[in-house]
Amino acid sequence: MEQRLLEQFGARVRDARIAKALSQEQLGSLADLDRTYVSGVERGKRNVSLVNIAKLAKALDLQMSLLLDFEVADD
Amino acid sequence: MEQRLLEQFGARVRDARIAKALSQEQLGSLADLDRTYVSGVERGKRNVSLVNIAKLAKALDLQMSLLLDFEVADD
Numbered sequence: 001m002e003q004r005l006l007e008q009f010g011a012r013v014r015d016a017r018i019a020k021a022l023s024q025e026q027l028g029s030l031a032d033l034d035r036t037y038v039s040g041v042e043r044g045k046r047n048v049s050l051v052n053i054a055k056l057a058k059a060l061d062l063q064m065s066l067l068l069d070f071e072v073a074d075d
Numbered sequence: 076m077e078q079r080l081l082e083q084f085g086a087r088v089r090d091a092r093i094a095k096a097l098s099q100e101q102l103g104s105l106a107d108l109d110r111t112y113v114s115g116v117e118r119g120k121r122n123v124s125l126v127n128i129a130k131l132a133k134a135l136d137l138q139m140s141l142l143l144d145f146e147v148a149d150d
Contacts, residue, residue: 002126009125049122050084051077065140
């Protein structure tokens with residue numbers, strides 16, 4: 001369940017970033033996070049903390065809840 | 076911003092737990108988390124990870140997004 005969760009969250013961040021025509025570098029700078037961290041999140045490699053979820057949501061000008069409104073697919 | 080965020084999330088978890096008439100011990104057991112961890116989350120002392128947010132939401136039978144649908148009050 002956990003890996004699917006991280007991948008689904010990563011895909012949600014990636015979709016929102018692309019919809020805003022931001023690069024990973026730009027999103028990282030807006031969110032005060034390193035570009036490589038953003039890349040890791042989007043690839044489902046990071047178990048993101050609540051503070052970083054809020055930073056990403058704020059940088060994407062989205063409600064945190066919108067980044068998490070998906071059903072976690074079972075493995 | 077960050078401390079307020081953790082406190083608001085903690086209050087949201089606490090309210091949901093009480094609404095389900097669960098003790099911290101019971102929520103911890105349902106979520107496969109230690110009772111002291113649940114206590115720390117509710118007191119705003121834990122920067123909860125995405126995986127643990129999902130565990131708490133599942134244990135509370137709530138959508139993750141519902142645990143995060145609040146505006147983060149500025150400090």
